[in-house]
Amino acid sequence: MGKVDILAIGAHPDDVELSCAGTLLKEKAAGKKIAIVDLTEGELGSRGTVQTRYQEAENAGKILGIEARHNLRLADGFFEHTKENLLLLVEQIRRFRPEIVLANAVSDRHPDHGKGAKFISDACFLAGLLKIETDFEGESQEKWRPKAVYHYIQDRHLKPDFVVDVTPYVEDKFKSIFAYETQFYKEGSEGPNTPISGKEFVEFLKGRMREFGRPIGAEFAEGYTVERIAGVNSLFDLI
Template sequence: MLDALVIAPHPDDAELGCAGGILRMQAEGLKVGVLDLTSGEPTPHGSPALRKQETAAATEILGLAWRENLGLPNRSLEPTLENRAKLAGVIRQTRPRWLFAPYWVDAHPDHTAATKLVDDARFWAKLSNTDMPGEPHHPERIYNYYCVHLKMAPQPSFVLDISEHWEKKLASIRAYESQFITGRPAQPFSFIEKLRDEASYWGKTIGVAYGEPYAAREPLGLTGFGGLL
């Protein structure tokens, strides 16, 4: 059983979008899992075997309690009824309190399909009189992380302080060397440097070193103001 299930269209999306959140939740004693929907391959610089190795390395760096792959097709991910049932079955078996999904606006069709699939599977997971595995379960919230291919200026619902966990987040991203280091064309500023600048910007918005933005379609509830920065 998980406290939080991060659902990623491809291996590396969870690391890019919410590795800081994963690490912070685990530091607070929560059990976090990641479900990659596809293998992420083919890509110009990777291979299925290499991507598995890189994913295993990133998983070890993050210290994840649980990580699986749903085996759906890369580049043609669709929120079909069959895929909805598969994902709902995982939700019913892992029983997370929270789901984390990609932001719902993106240029990458796999990302928007993944978000639609998560929304639909969350509803289906609570159904009774079904042949899906596990008992009915309805996660309390869906939080959306930013890992977008669209050039946009996000307006997040909240920004999480990940200052203590930034270096380990960065290490988990570096584990995908074929995607973010050797496979990137030479530029004045590297992809990794841009990620650091972005995290620093979000940290500045809340008065800390590094931050990670999140969105939520449903209102967020507070029991008090003690946890606000």
């Protein structure tokens, strides 16, 4: 697998689709290469199984047109900030060599999201240290540090530092979400009710995207927070 432009990372399969799929679709249409890494298999989810989640993630990835998807198989709900776990992600960052990493929300309802945000950020930093040695599939890896880490916004309302107009890509974004057939609303679907399985959750997502879009005159947008000050080449980049 060669270098990608954007590596989107989520604590669970479907985190990326729910939060930044529109952005990924937009960048894909602009010719960018994209890969996804899931930290866990989402095995604690109330609906579906690990097996169905893998198939759903594969189907969603096809809709997004990604180059590759990898699962670290850390413990859902209980993954720890350890050297061993961090090195697993460092390997993937060095494997894909992204310019930009999209990561979980810095604070959220699910504890894995905020925990994942720091975990991902720390791994991005460590991946750039020369004296940390890793190998992937038997080949030693060179250091690599992404130019930027942006955190997408999930369930909890956070004020974005910037938003991306994704209006033309909303339909395909929701196709990627609904690829997770066991997780989200589907007429006649079976399984326990969860905070994300009802039809109202779909309306919540659309409402949040409309809220983010309104200040920039867009119908739908996705929001992000930044770790450090973002620079632009021209004031006109901010229009």
